[in-house]
Amino acid sequence: MPAADLSLDDVRAALAGTSPLAVLPEGPPAVVAAARAALRPEEPLEPGADLVVVTSGSTGSGRAVLLPAAALEASAAATSARLGGPGSWLLALPVSAVAGLQVLCRSVLAGTRPETLGKGEPLSAAVGRMPAGRRYTSLVPTQLRRYLEEEPAALRAFDAILVGGAATDPALLARAREDGVTVVTTYGMTETAGGCVYDGRPLDGVRVRVTEGVELAGPTLAIGYRLDPAGTEAAFADGWFRTRDAGTLDADGRLTVTGRLDEVVISGGVNVAPAAVEAVLREHPDVVDAVVFGRPDATWGQRVVAAVVPVAGARPGLHALRGWVAERLGPAAAPRQLHLLEALPLLHTGKPDRRAVAALPPED
Template sequence: MLLPADAVLASATATSERLGGPGSWLLTLPASAIAGLQVLCRSVLAGIPPTLLGKSEPLTAAVRRMPAGRRYTSLVPTQLRRHLDEEPDALRSFDAILVGGAATDPALLDRARAEGIAVVTTYGMTETAGGCVYDGQPLDGVRVRVTGGGIELAGPTLALGYRLDPAGTETAFAGGWFRTRDAGALDADGRLTVVGRLDDVVISGGVNVAPASVEAALREHPSVVDAVVFGRPDPTWGQRVVAAVVPAAGATPDLPTLRAWVSARLGGPAAPRQLQVVDALPLLHTGKPDRRAVAALTPEV
């Protein structure tokens, strides 16, 4: 990735302005991920050394080590859910918590906000120097458009392209715009809603099914804590919807119940036709679910 320093700095500056000014940052993500790198950049810009969350260290303990004043951190949804269950008071001590890297369930956001936690959803990627759309609104200087259902981004936070990959650069970057592989929509006020990946759609019985929507519906069921949804070839349906779920404590999710639950909310084609119950979802180093590993845990049928 050819990501110039100016793009990273533009992102950090716009974030500081959007959040209400500089403050101290808690680093909970690896610096090898753009979200972690941006925490370091924002800290340099603020002139305040970042606080690092130690391995297995309680969030409460890390917060106590942070300087007084405005406090920020950046989490992926899995971290938000865990800390909300275990240490909500620590989350309430932040002036803003950026949540991104993966789709965040509206129910999780509603729960966090109801408990007085200042969560801010972010959308972006390495190609945009991290999150560049906050709570659906682009940062200053960032432009968003939706073309053919796909989200495109432009502005000072944009990368120059892919190193040693002119063909990939030409495909993804054109005319100052970066063509994401995400599907989205803009409302009348210019607020962006991300509805899933263009290349993750499961076509079951001729109907397009967005895995993110099914995952969100499954997480709303009282017997499910987390879920990953993907497609598998099916001789009857073309593709079948497969769900791997983490059960709530003491719960035993079953396929008929979850099929009925999803069908009532999203329609029959979106209902899973195969269910795998797992103790925990394998994660990438960024904290996002490792979808390939989840698929490997789910047997072919």
């Protein structure tokens, strides 16, 4: 079903197990066609799947994830318990993304009706339509940054704002919290029915371990990938889901995700985590946002490349940004190539489209 046509009744039927639901994203024809190819609606649905959601494919091809209603129910119950009880939700993300779909699921299971943020509508207008009582929403970091600049009072109207889908800069979190905004960072993915680790702590019933990468287990897990037994076997084993993220657990069991295992840039024999470079670049006074990736380099093996959205009126140069990064992360992490962009290209989920950024023509 196209995301634009999705209703609460559709979600209610899927959660009740009476009418399985597959969600197609909105967006360019190529995105919709790829999602339809992953869903393959002409083939029978696997037993136990109540909702099928196609991943965003920010760094690779999207996959159709098979979610049982029980996983979404467990996620909603654990979220409510962690946030302090049920409340009304504002839908500010596309429902083709699991974070947006979960707003509908939580609302159905709580017996409430979510409010929807219209395209281009001020956040304060949507908040004004929400009922009294506890109020929640889910945002991606790009939205949090924008609303913190434009409408901080509207952000303060929420009892909790879940922020996920991409790493959130510590400086942005600190700024939001200093401004009285209750931000909860979430980590998870479609395969875990959305965020399952809040502020580094797993939700009730969720387990986390770090082997080669971060692995997750518990009642929120998907049952696998649509018509992809090999992919399912590779990612799901013995009740655990193997993410493609690197991370660490401290002595208190708090998870820190340090980047993607498949995105490490090896420059001059040194492993560089793009997420760390991005965070440092966003701290520069002339930078609003950044995406970092690697390109082949005859001398260094790979060179670090930065695509940067500058502050209005600013034009930071490569030399200045190299020095800024080198001082904080070492010379190997310093970008050797720079793209200045008016805005980062985004996926339908609101996350940066890393493949589109990496496809920018080299400016040698």
